[in-house]
Every structure is written in structure tokens, then in C-alpha cells.
Amino acid sequence: MRLGDMMTRDVPFLHPEDTLERGVKLLRKTKLEGLPVVDAWGTLIGIFTKANLMDAFLSGAVSSEPLERYFNRQVVTAHVDTPYPEVEKIVKNSPVGTGIVVDDQGNVLGIFTKVDMIMALFKQSKKLATQLNTVYNQMHNGIIVIDKNNRIQLINQSGEKILGLKQENIQGYLFDDIFPDLSLDSVIKDSRVIVGVKERLNGVKTLCNISPIIVENGVAGAIIIFQTLTDLDRVASELESTKRLYETLLTVLNIAYEAIIVVDDQGKVILVNEAACRFFGKQEQELLNRPVNRLVENTRLLRTLRTGVAETNKIEIIGGRPYVASSIPIIRNGKIIGAIGKIVYRQLEEVKELAERLAQMDQELNYYKERAGNARDIITFDRIVTVNKEMLKLKHEAEVVARGTSTILLTGESGTGKELFAEAIHNASPRRKWPFVKVNCAAVPENLLESEFFGYAPGAFTGAQKGGKPGKFAVADGGTLFLDEIGDMPLNLQSKLLRVLHDKCFEAVGSNRTVKVDVRIIAATNQDLLQKVEAGEFRQDLYYRLNVINFKLVPLRYRPEDIVPLVHVFLQKFNKEFGLHLEDVSPEVRKILVNHHWPGNVRELKNVIERAVNFSTGTILETESLPFYLREQGKPGHTSSGVDNTYFTGYPKNSHIDRETLLQVLRQVNGNKSRAAKMLGISRSWLYEKMRRYNII
Known part of the structure; x- marks a missing residue:
């Protein structure tokens, strides 16, 4: 607390030419003992007090007379940032009851009186009492406070709960009368501190720490802090269980032949097994608390710590030799708190064989790179990066339902990863050996949607391929058909899709031959399909046919x-x-x-x-x-x-995306379609379809 927190602000100023009458009025109005006197430039030159006023009238002055002859030019000043201990010294040593508070430039900010100090102390005492009360009542331990006469002054809420007593029933009573088994004589008389005494309080087994409350005049009382022994016994039991679990874990780790390293969230080694010590040729204490990248250069453990993605059975070069290494994140409450690394090492002959295999793999890799070109990686649930509890639950549930054949509806905002989820479900299903076919229902022109889905027979329409073309259903036979942006599918095609879902068969455009298919449908949308159903823009029966299993992906902001x-x-x-x-x-x-x-x-x-x-x-x-x-x-x-x-x-x-928004974006990028699509978060094909619908050339 500083002087600025205690002073009286916004006080009026007096000038030497002001009359005694003005001085009387201002003193009466402010109810202050004195007011600062400043010159024409606002510089402090003195103080005019009630005592000065009385002296003036006793000397025969009249109210219209200037106060120039009567104010006190010797004034006590103090800086606004003066700390409380120094303020206290000033007040004790000053013969006057009022001082002027100034800033670094000597400008008057207010006045300070002994009354201000007393009021500030009252406020501070009240604040401290409130804080102390809060601390007492929020503590898990019980607290009893007694005065120097051994009478109970306070018991906190935890103490009431532990002992089954109420403060109003014991306050003011002698401590010995309520708790006869515990004597506090040595604490009060000899200022003795007692720690760890086991005693029954109101029949409850407790562990107590007792300290005297010492003030300037001696001991003012004592404070007893206690907790039930049952709580301590439970904690001791839990610690013992944890210790047994830790010893079991160490035993299991040391049985393993592989080198195992556990790191914390900073990448420091916190646990190693005996095999790891043998592998690095060091003692356990030499490995612990060291950054793991000093043990293993370019270790995958740091990557796992950052991404939360497990990496299993990867080839890692350690000390110039190849080894099979794995890393798994440790996640608690949605946060990555560490990682576990495993290094598989065998005899030298096996290492040599592994090196030869690596060389062969390198040759094969170059060969397949040339053949595969830009081949897409297989998407699995391991590729979906998340440590969020809800998303982890969604991943687990999606892996479970992937084994079945039920239709799945993925909902969520644009960019949340619905396509990744769909492909991961396919690759986790028994259908993974068959095609995964994607159709963006919003990107295909409406007049081509039917032929896109069901294909067409030779000569079905002008411009058709000579031999006809299979549709997405035929291509996806045996596998999975992913219908993205299903909410933009036209109503006439919705009825045909419903029939295929029900009958498992369709007819190509321009053909009378019925084709049977075995396709699993995964649909996705970022729209509210129920709202579209109510608006008559989406078939209700199709909605319920698609919404057999629903996964709503969590936006990144959540x-x-x-x-x-x-x-x-x-x-x-x-x-x-x-x-x-x-x-x-x-x-x-x-x-x-x-x-x-x-x-x-x-x-x-x-x-x-x-x-x-x-x-x-x-x-x-x-x-x-x-x-x-x-x-x-x-x-x-x-x-x-x-x-x-x-x-x-x-x-x-x-x-x-409304027409005006689309036009604004296109103007902003000078008509660059790729940039416009990227800024809007949509594909180029979808952008072209939107431009076609809005008749934007």
C-alpha cells in the first residue's frame, strides 16, 4: 500500500490573494483541516489550516481581507508513491496533522491526514480479514484458533465437517472443555511449537500441528491445524500402490530385450530399462535427465512429442547403424505429456542382414517412385492427428463401425477433415481391397450428375463416349462410395439414390439393363440437412437412410x-x-x-x-x-x-456463398480462379459450378 492509495484527491487550491471568507467556505465545504496554497503558476507555496483561520480572526482580521499574511509557508510534503512504512514514520514524527501529496514534478495531487491513514488501515484490515477468512475456509485441513485465555475463537468449515461441530456451538468455550484430550498449556505459556501429534478430537483420530500466535506483547493465542488420520492412511495406501505399480513397471521393462526410453514433454529422459543402458553403454544415472536428442540424433521421439502421432517399426540410424525404432505419445487430459521410444537391436549378423535389406529397399524405392509418380498415401486413422478427447472418441467409434456395412453420415464445418475420416473408415474396413470412390455432389453440373453416378450406355446422348461409361456406383462395386457435399444434390437425383440404397441396383442412362452393386455409402455435408428437409430441399426418407450412423466432427476452435x-x-x-x-x-x-x-x-x-x-x-x-x-x-x-x-x-x-461474395473475391484476386477457390476454401471445380449457377462469366 502506498500514499496514493490513502490520500484525499481532488482538493481545491487557495491563492494568496483569496479572501479569508473564501478560505472559510472551502474549509467548511470540504470538511478538511487544511488546504494547499499555490501561486499563479500552480506551484505549492504553503498550507492554510483551520488553526491559521482562528489565529487570523483572533488578531482582528476581517473576512474580506486576503489570507496572504495568515497561511503557513512551512508545509510537510510527501511523494505519491511513498510506501506505507515510510508514511507511518512521517505521521508519527510530524507535529502537524495534514500533509500535501505531490508527484515527481512537485505538482499537488491531494492532501493526506492522520484520519486518511486510519481509514486506509481500516480498509486494509478488512481486506486482509476477508482474505484470511477465505484461506481458512478453502483449506482442506481443519483449523481451530484460540486466544491467550484458552478460549476458542474460530473453527473453519473443514474443521466443522471433520469433527461434526458448529462454530456457534463452541465459540467462546474453553478449549479444554471441548477437547479434554489435548493440552495447550506448553504452547501458550512457553511459546512451544508442537508438530505431528496424534490425538482424538471429539472422537475423531487426527494428526495435529500446533503453533503459538506471537505478537509484540507476547503470546496472543494458538492455532491448531489438523487432518484425519484416515485421510493420511488413504494417501499412504495410494502411495504404496503407486510404488508397487512403479516397481512392477520397472520389472516388466527390464525383462524386455528391446531398449526402452521414456521422455517427458520437454524431451528429457525420465526412465530407461536395463536393455537401454546396455545399448548405449552407460549407467542409468548417465542417461536420466538428458535431452534425448543427445543420445539419439534426429530421434523420432521429438516428432511424436510435437505431433502426437505414433510411429511404429521405422528404420532409424543410430551411431551409423540401422535399427528398428518405434515411438508412442503419452497423452493425459488431451495433452501430450511425454513419449515412449523402443529400439529393437539383435546380433551383429542380423544388423548386417538388415543393412543389406535396406540397400535393396533403397533400390526398390527408386524403382517404385518412378512408377508411382505422385501416388496418394493410404489414409488411416493414425494419419488423423488429434489429442482432443472428443475427436479421439470419434476416431475410436469410427474404427469400430468401419467393420460393418451401415451407411455413415459425416457432418461438420468445412475443413474439419470429413474426407480424411471417410477414407480412414474405408481403409479400416473389410472393403479396403476394393475401390474408394469420391464424388463431390456440388462440383458436378446438375445435367451430368445422373450419368456421373450411374454411367451411360453407348449412344445414350450426343457427345457420349462410343463404348459408354461406367458410373461411380459401378466403379465402387465392392468398395466405398463417398458422397461429399450431399446437401447440394438435386431432388430428382435424391430419389434415384434412395432407390439404389434400398434395392442395391440401378440402370445406366440409356440402358434397360439392371446392374446390381455392393457399395457402402459414406456421405458428408457442412449443411444442416434437417433444416433443408423442413424447407423441402432434401428428401426426408433419404436423410434417415443416410443418417444411420452420424459422426459430427469438432471444429478446430473447440x-x-x-x-x-x-x-x-x-x-x-x-x-x-x-x-x-x-x-x-x-x-x-x-x-x-x-x-x-x-x-x-x-x-x-x-x-x-x-x-x-x-x-x-x-x-x-x-x-x-x-x-x-x-x-x-x-x-x-x-x-x-x-x-x-x-x-x-x-x-x-x-x-x-452468395453471388456478391463470389464477385468480391474474384475482383480482389483479379479473376485468378485458383486463388479465389483457395481463399473461399473450396475446389476449383466447385468454384466453376458456383460461377455457372450465378451466371458469372
């Missing part, structure tokens, strides 16, 4: 714990694509990314990182590499507004 792992996954991806070596993002970038709303979800985050990687020059991604709208959001006091921010974050919350 799972901020996934942002940093995803950032590292994207850094890893673009490092590989662009031949860079970005290791991490700066703390400022991390803060901006975590605080951003992410209306474009994971797609927006990926685009942001790709853009930033292109502009980054060092090993750490800095704020300057981020898009302008994110850099602006990172500035203090910034509030998002304007059209540009909406555009550059990917199309935000639904797919209903």
Missing part, C-alpha cells in the same frame, strides 16, 4: 490443443516437399495460432503453414512469415473486422 501438433505435422510435410529444415514455430507465432478462431478449420491452418513456410528463411517460423490478417490479430488491442479477413481465412461457416 480443440485448441490440436493446433500445435497439427502445425508440426504440416511443418514436417512441407519441409519434405520444399527441402527445408524448419524445426519449430516461435512462441509469438504459437500464441497467435492458438488464439485464432480458425473459421476455415484444419484446411485454413494447413494453408497458413504452407504460406508461412514459403516465406520463412530460418529454422524457426517467425511472425513475419504469417499472413497479414494473422499478424494484425497478434497486435495488442486488435479486433478483427473487414472483408479481407473473412476471405483469407477460407470460407467460414457454411457453403452458401
Whole structure:
């Protein structure tokens, strides 16, 4: 507490030419003992007090006379930031009851009286009493306070609950009368501290710590802090169980032949087994608390810590030799708190054989790279990066239902990963050996949708291929058909789709031959299909046929714990694509990314990182590499507004892009279709379809 917290502010000033009458009026109005006197430039020159006023009238002065002859030019001043202990000294040593408070330039800020100090102390005492009361009542332990006469003054809420007593029933009673088994004589008389005494209080077994309350005049009482022994016994039992579990874990780890390393969230080694000690040729104490990258260069454990993605049975070069290594994240309450690494090592002959296999694999890799070109990686649930509890639950449930054949509806905002989920479900199902076929219902022109789905016979219409063309249902036979943006499917095609789902057969355009198919349907939409059903824009029977199993994906803004792992996954991806070596993002970038709303979800985050990687020059991604709208959001006091921010974050919350929005974006990018599609978070084909529908040339 400082002087500025105690003084009286906004006091009026007097000038030497002011009359005694004005001085009387101001003193009466403010009810103060004195007022500061300043010159024409506002500089403090003295103080005019009630005592000065009485002396003036006793000397025969009249009320119209200037007070210039009567104010006190010797004035006590104090700086506004003077701490309380110094204020206390000033008040004790000063013969006057009023002082002037000034700032660094000597400007008058207010006055300070002994009454101000007393009132400030009252407020501070009340505040401290409230804080102390809160501490007492929030403590898990019981507390009893007694005075020097051995009478009970206070028992907190925990104490009441433990002992089954109420404060109003024991307050003011002698402690010995309520708790005869515990004597406090030595504490009160000899100021003795007693720690760890076991005693029954009101029949309850407790462990007590007792301390005297010492003031300037001696002992003012005592405080007893206690807790039930049953609580301590339970804690001891839990500690014993934890100790047994830890010893069991160590035994299991030491039985394993593989080298096992456990690291914390900072990448420091916290546990190793005996095999790891043998592998590195070091004692356990030499390995513990060391950064794991000093033991294993370019270890995958650090990557797993950042991304939360397990990596199993990967070839890792350690000390110039190849080994099979795995890393698994340790996740608690949605946060990555560590990782476990395993290194499989065998006899030298096996290592040699493994090296030869690696050389052969390298040759085969080059061969398959040439043949595969830009072949797409197989998407599995391991590729869906998340540590969010709800998303982890969705992944688990999706893996379970992948084994069946029921229709699945994926809902959620644009950019949340519905297509990834669909492909992961397919690759986890018994149908994974058969095709996974995708159709964007919003990107195919309406007049071609039927032939796109069901194919057409030779000569079915002008411009058709000579031999006809199989539709997506025929291509997906035995596998999975993913219908993206199902909410944009025209009503006439919805009825035909419903028939295929029901009868498992269809007829190609221009053909009378019925084709039977075995296809599992996974549909996805970022629209409210029930609302479209009510508006008559979507068939109710088709909705219920599709909505057998529903998974609603969580927007990125509701799972901020996934942002940093995803950032590292994207850094890893673009490092590989662009031949860079970005290791991490700066703390400022991390803060901006975590605080951003992410209306474009994971797609927006990926685009942001790709853009930033292109502009980054060092090993750490800095704020300057981020898009302008994110850099602006990172500035203090910034509030998002304007059209540009909406555009550059990917199309935000639904797919209903109106004509005006589309025109604005196209004007902004000077008609560049690729940039416009990227800014809106949609595909180019969908952009062209939107332009066609709105008759935008």
C-alpha cells in the first residue's frame, strides 16, 4: 500500500490573494483541516489550516481581507508513491496533522491526514480479514484458533465437517472443555511449537500441528491445524500402490530385450530399462535427465512429442547403424505429456542382414517412385492427428463401425477433415481391397450428375463416349462410395439414390439393363440437412437412410490443443516437399495460432503453414512469415473486422456463398480462379459450378 492509495484527491487550491471568507467556505465545504496554497503558476507555496483561520480572526482580521499574511509557508510534503512504512514514520514524527501529496514534478495531487491513514488501515484490515477468512475456509485441513485465555475463537468449515461441530456451538468455550484430550498449556505459556501429534478430537483420530500466535506483547493465542488420520492412511495406501505399480513397471521393462526410453514433454529422459543402458553403454544415472536428442540424433521421439502421432517399426540410424525404432505419445487430459521410444537391436549378423535389406529397399524405392509418380498415401486413422478427447472418441467409434456395412453420415464445418475420416473408415474396413470412390455432389453440373453416378450406355446422348461409361456406383462395386457435399444434390437425383440404397441396383442412362452393386455409402455435408428437409430441399426418407450412423466432427476452435501438433505435422510435410529444415514455430507465432478462431478449420491452418513456410528463411517460423490478417490479430488491442479477413481465412461457416461474395473475391484476386477457390476454401471445380449457377462469366 502506498500514499496514493490513502490520500484525499481532488482538493481545491487557495491563492494568496483569496479572501479569508473564501478560505472559510472551502474549509467548511470540504470538511478538511487544511488546504494547499499555490501561486499563479500552480506551484505549492504553503498550507492554510483551520488553526491559521482562528489565529487570523483572533488578531482582528476581517473576512474580506486576503489570507496572504495568515497561511503557513512551512508545509510537510510527501511523494505519491511513498510506501506505507515510510508514511507511518512521517505521521508519527510530524507535529502537524495534514500533509500535501505531490508527484515527481512537485505538482499537488491531494492532501493526506492522520484520519486518511486510519481509514486506509481500516480498509486494509478488512481486506486482509476477508482474505484470511477465505484461506481458512478453502483449506482442506481443519483449523481451530484460540486466544491467550484458552478460549476458542474460530473453527473453519473443514474443521466443522471433520469433527461434526458448529462454530456457534463452541465459540467462546474453553478449549479444554471441548477437547479434554489435548493440552495447550506448553504452547501458550512457553511459546512451544508442537508438530505431528496424534490425538482424538471429539472422537475423531487426527494428526495435529500446533503453533503459538506471537505478537509484540507476547503470546496472543494458538492455532491448531489438523487432518484425519484416515485421510493420511488413504494417501499412504495410494502411495504404496503407486510404488508397487512403479516397481512392477520397472520389472516388466527390464525383462524386455528391446531398449526402452521414456521422455517427458520437454524431451528429457525420465526412465530407461536395463536393455537401454546396455545399448548405449552407460549407467542409468548417465542417461536420466538428458535431452534425448543427445543420445539419439534426429530421434523420432521429438516428432511424436510435437505431433502426437505414433510411429511404429521405422528404420532409424543410430551411431551409423540401422535399427528398428518405434515411438508412442503419452497423452493425459488431451495433452501430450511425454513419449515412449523402443529400439529393437539383435546380433551383429542380423544388423548386417538388415543393412543389406535396406540397400535393396533403397533400390526398390527408386524403382517404385518412378512408377508411382505422385501416388496418394493410404489414409488411416493414425494419419488423423488429434489429442482432443472428443475427436479421439470419434476416431475410436469410427474404427469400430468401419467393420460393418451401415451407411455413415459425416457432418461438420468445412475443413474439419470429413474426407480424411471417410477414407480412414474405408481403409479400416473389410472393403479396403476394393475401390474408394469420391464424388463431390456440388462440383458436378446438375445435367451430368445422373450419368456421373450411374454411367451411360453407348449412344445414350450426343457427345457420349462410343463404348459408354461406367458410373461411380459401378466403379465402387465392392468398395466405398463417398458422397461429399450431399446437401447440394438435386431432388430428382435424391430419389434415384434412395432407390439404389434400398434395392442395391440401378440402370445406366440409356440402358434397360439392371446392374446390381455392393457399395457402402459414406456421405458428408457442412449443411444442416434437417433444416433443408423442413424447407423441402432434401428428401426426408433419404436423410434417415443416410443418417444411420452420424459422426459430427469438432471444429478446430473447440480443440485448441490440436493446433500445435497439427502445425508440426504440416511443418514436417512441407519441409519434405520444399527441402527445408524448419524445426519449430516461435512462441509469438504459437500464441497467435492458438488464439485464432480458425473459421476455415484444419484446411485454413494447413494453408497458413504452407504460406508461412514459403516465406520463412530460418529454422524457426517467425511472425513475419504469417499472413497479414494473422499478424494484425497478434497486435495488442486488435479486433478483427473487414472483408479481407473473412476471405483469407477460407470460407467460414457454411457453403452458401452468395453471388456478391463470389464477385468480391474474384475482383480482389483479379479473376485468378485458383486463388479465389483457395481463399473461399473450396475446389476449383466447385468454384466453376458456383460461377455457372450465378451466371458469372
